[in-house]
Amino acid sequence: xxxxxxxxxxxxxxxxQNVTLSCEQNLNHxxxxxxxQDPGQGLRLIYYSQIVNDFQKGDIAEGYSxxxxxxxxxxxxxxxxxxxxxxxxxxxxxxSQAEETQYFGPGTRLLVL
Amino acid sequence: DQQVKQxxxxxxxxxxxxxxxxxxxxxxxxxYFLWYKKYPAEGPTFLISISSIKxxxxxxxxxxxxxxxxxxxxxxxxxxxPGDSAVYFCAASGYGGATNKLIFGTGTLLAVQP
Numbered sequence: 001x002x003x004x005x006x007x008x009x010x011x012x013x014x015x016x017q018n019v020t021l022s023c024e025q026n027l028n029h030x031x032x033x034x035x036x037q038d039p040g041q042g043l044r045l046i047y048y049s050q051i052v053n054d055f056q057k058g059d060i061a062e063g064y065s066x067x068x069x070x071x072x073x074x075x076x077x078x079x080x081x082x083x084x085x086x087x088x089x090x091x092x093x094x095x096s097q098a099e100e101t102q103y104f105g106p107g108t109r110l111l112v113l
Numbered sequence: 114d115q116q117v118k119q120x121x122x123x124x125x126x127x128x129x130x131x132x133x134x135x136x137x138x139x140x141x142x143x144x145y146f147l148w149y150k151k152y153p154a155e156g157p158t159f160l161i162s163i164s165s166i167k168x169x170x171x172x173x174x175x176x177x178x179x180x181x182x183x184x185x186x187x188x189x190x191x192x193x194x195p196g197d198s199a200v201y202f203c204a205a206s207g208y209g210g211a212t213n214k215l216i217f218g219t220g221t222l223l224a225v226q227p
Contacts, residue, residue, distance in 0.1 A: 043157070
């Protein structure tokens with residue numbers, strides 16, 4: 001069964017703490033993406049990666065960091081510098097950077113304690 | 114500056130009738146458009162897409178229409194079913210650069226009444 005998995009489904013962060021959200025895909029896709037969704041808003045791009053060991057900032061990258069050491073994995077770290085981290089985080093992938101259609105994981109809800 | 118706009122936050126239709134969801138865009142560089150369906154606390158699911166070289170694309174009960182001169186696209190669902198109740202996002206691509214970044218609208222909540 002091919003797909004994108006995100007874990008955990010819910011994550012709680014204390015003030016000043018860094019947390020890492022996992023995203024794994026077994027679709028053999030080259031490109032991966034992280035989005036953030038807030039209530040009443042569309043999805044906003046945080047970071048994206050076209051190939052292994054390469055990634056680019058999206059529209060709202062401040063306070064976040066990523067790595068792409070393996071093709072199938074694209075973890076997102078929400079750092080203490082992100083002042084409003086409470087949101088629904090979505091990971092997506094596409095076969096290549098030339099492919100417009102992106103396929104999404106189930107999401108992680110991050111809440112601040 | 115919202116480049117992709119879905120001006121109707123919500124829409125309610127009767128089961129069996131047509132649902133029409135609308136989307137407007139401002140950037141004439143967009144050349145590919147997609148519709149996603151999203152249930153609460155889940156990731157969006159790809160529904161249907163259309164290239165700017167076409168004005169219509171159909172897949173079963175779903176049809177997307179593109180009017181480039183008006184910078185407008187719409188998603189028609191016929192007949193609507195209760196299971197179609199979800200938030201629908203339109204997205205646009207072709208926004209400059211080498212990577213196909215998707216720009217999303219704010220979504221329309223569709224409620225199909227039995």
